[in-house]
Amino acid sequence: MTTTQIKGGTVVTAADRFAADLYIRDGVVIGLGQDLNLHADTVIDATGCLLLPGGVDPHVHLDFPSLSTTTADDSNSGTAAAAQGGTTTIINFAMQQYGEPLPAALQRSVDQAEGQAVIDYGFHVVVRDLGADRIRGIDEIVESGASSIKLFMAYPGELMVDDGTLLIAMERMAAAGGLTMVHAENGSAIDVLARRALAQGHTSPQWHGRTRPTLLEAEAVHRATVLAELVGSPTYFVHISCAEAAAEVAQAKAKGLPIFAETCPHYLTLDNSVYDGDSFEVAKYVMTPPLREPHHQDRLWHSIRRADLDVISTDHCPFCMVGQKDAGRDNFLDIPNGVGGVEHRLLLLFDRGVRAGRISLERLVAITSTNPAKLFGLHPRKGSLMVGADADVVVLDPTGRTRLSVTSSPSRVDYSIYEGWTVGGAIRYVLSRGKVVVDNGVVGDHRGHGRFVARGATATPN
Ligand code: URP
Ligand code: ZN
Ligand code: ZN
Ligand code: ZN
Numbered sequence: 043m044t045t046t047q048i049k050g051g052t053v054v055t056a057a058d059r060f061a062a063d064l065y066i067r068d069g070v071v072i073g074l075g076q077d078l079n080l081h082a083d084t085v086i087d088a089t090g091c092l093l094l095p096g097g098v099d100p101h102v103h104l105d106f107p108s109l110s111t112t113t114a115d116d117s118n119s120g121t122a123a124a125a126q127g128g129t130t131t132i133i134n135f136a137m138q139q140y141g142e143p144l145p146a147a148l149q150r151s152v153d154q155a156e157g158q159a160v161i162d163y164g165f166h167v168v169v170r171d172l173g174a175d176r177i178r179g180i181d182e183i184v185e186s187g188a189s190s191i192k193l194f195m196a197y198p199g200e201l202m203v204d205d206g207t208l209l210i211a212m213e214r215m216a217a218a219g220g221l222t223m224v225h226a227e228n229g230s231a232i233d234v235l236a237r238r239a240l241a242q243g244h245t246s247p248q249w250h251g252r253t254r255p256t257l258l259e260a261e262a263v264h265r266a267t268v269l270a271e272l273v274g275s276p277t278y279f280v281h282i283s284c285a286e287a288a289a290e291v292a293q294a295k296a297k298g299l300p301i302f303a304e305t306c307p308h309y310l311t312l313d314n315s316v317y318d319g320d321s322f323e324v325a326k327y328v329m330t331p332p333l334r335e336p337h338h339q340d341r342l343w344h345s346i347r348r349a350d351l352d353v354i355s356t357d358h359c360p361f362c363m364v365g366q367k368d369a370g371r372d373n374f375l376d377i378p379n380g381v382g383g384v385e386h387r388l389l390l391l392f393d394r395g396v397r398a399g400r401i402s403l404e405r406l407v408a409i410t411s412t413n414p415a416k417l418f419g420l421h422p423r424k425g426s427l428m429v430g431a432d433a434d435v436v437v438l439d440p441t442g443r444t445r446l447s448v449t450s451s452p453s454r455v456d457y458s459i460y461e462g463w464t465v466g467g468a469i470r471y472v473l474s475r476g477k478v479v480v481d482n483g484v485v486g487d488h489r490g491h492g493r494f495v496a497r498g499a500t501a502t503p504n
Contacts, residue, residue: 050091051063052092053093054407056407061076064435069433086471090441091437094128097131098418098425104116108379114360122488130473135165139170140171144182159493164187180211180214189500190419196227209273216275219499221276226262226280246322252317270301305354330379352409352417353414361378383460385451443465474491
């Protein structure tokens with residue numbers, strides 16, 4: 043039996059904050075308060091620091107295939123990076139091969155991650171096709187603890203499903219008590235724009251952004267909310283990037299529909315001016331949806347404050363410039379889409395959100411931990427610091443400063459879109475089920491500490 047006390051900090055929840063010591067026994071929170079007089083073998087001094095529930099990042103691609111390559115991070119390096127940034131649970135993707143039963147896809151990913159992760163993890167199953175004999179697989183994966191699926195309305199020929207498949211999947215998932223995630227962009231229309239650009243000789247990465255307009259994101263959000271309404275499906279839109287799409291989510295919520303959505307730090311902190319010029323360096327910013335004009339950021343922050351956006355995930359999907367992104371030097375469609383950043387979510391949002399006066403500390407906890415834990419069936423084990431919860435804790439020093447750089451990250455990608463940025467706040471310690479996995483800002487070698495977490499039914503955040 044091991045016991046730990048985290049002493050002298052201020053606990054922050056999604057609702058409020060209070061001075062309290064935190065007591066941990068065998069990986070679980072057993073006491074929270076002042077002058078509790080419980081015994082502890084180890085004492086961590088958190089004087090002047092904030093104690094936050096460990097982050098839950100529900101949108102992370104590790105060991106993820108794209109075009110002819112695979113993400114630079116696997117379950118070990120990606121979860122080490124996540125831990126360094128204060129995330130103690132990630133949800134990765136298990137990719138269904140065409141024709142494959144969904145439980146087989148899940149099992150393959152579970153086997154591949156076994157013994158690798160530093161922090162706890164789960165999987166969403168990416169559904170690519172749903173023949174009549176495969177639909178029942180949705181019930182089976184939910185029973186196995188993967189209570190969410192993801193479908194793509196983009197990437198024709200690779201991942202895109204038609205509206206009928208989306209409807210059937212939503213209907214079955216709703217009945218099973220799980221959550222359907224949707225990548226909403228009109229893939230067929232984007233395909234026309236992209237091929238037309240290429241035919242006109244526009245092969246450079248700048249054209250990735252120019253051929254994925256905001257209207258085609260908003261249209262897809264609208265279409266999927268109609269399908270979700272028809273079958274009463276709790277539905278979660280990933281990576282909302284623009285005002286028009288955020289407005290569609292707001293409208294659906296105003297109707298009382300169980301529609302939820304996330305955005306990502308890059309849409310809040312970067313804009314499409316990075317696509318100016320004709321250097322191939324622009325490929326660093328080739329992610330989907332692309333970065334938008336600066337004015338979209340205000341609308342996204344507004345939606346976060348109003349709870350029209352429920353979660354901020356990273357969509358960590360790293361590909362190296364050398365040997366991966368450079369496959370698209372002559373054709374922007376050959377650049378694998380995605381950027382890293384799983385390690386920077388908390389401090390970027392603490393700095394640009396809380397310190398900049400855009401959101402409260404409590405809202406920060408809600409959107410990075412409590413809300414994703416509830417939506418993805420992890421609460422109350424994850425997402426709140428309370429008695430009986432897993433002792434996943436971040437000790438954040440609000441007076442510290444941190445320089446973001448790929449060189450100090452366990453991620454294996456070869457660049458960062460935040461390279462050299464300095465942010466207010468520093469992560470001193472991160473505990474995963476009571477174990478210190480980040481000590482004075484440095485992540486140790488804890489391969490295999492992380493476990494697969496079986497998730498339950500989706501619950502609505504406050
Ligand atoms: O560019 C991105 N986001 N790559 C990952 C795949 C996806 O669309 O989420
Ligand atoms: Zn996506
Ligand atoms: Zn609409
Ligand atoms: Zn993604």
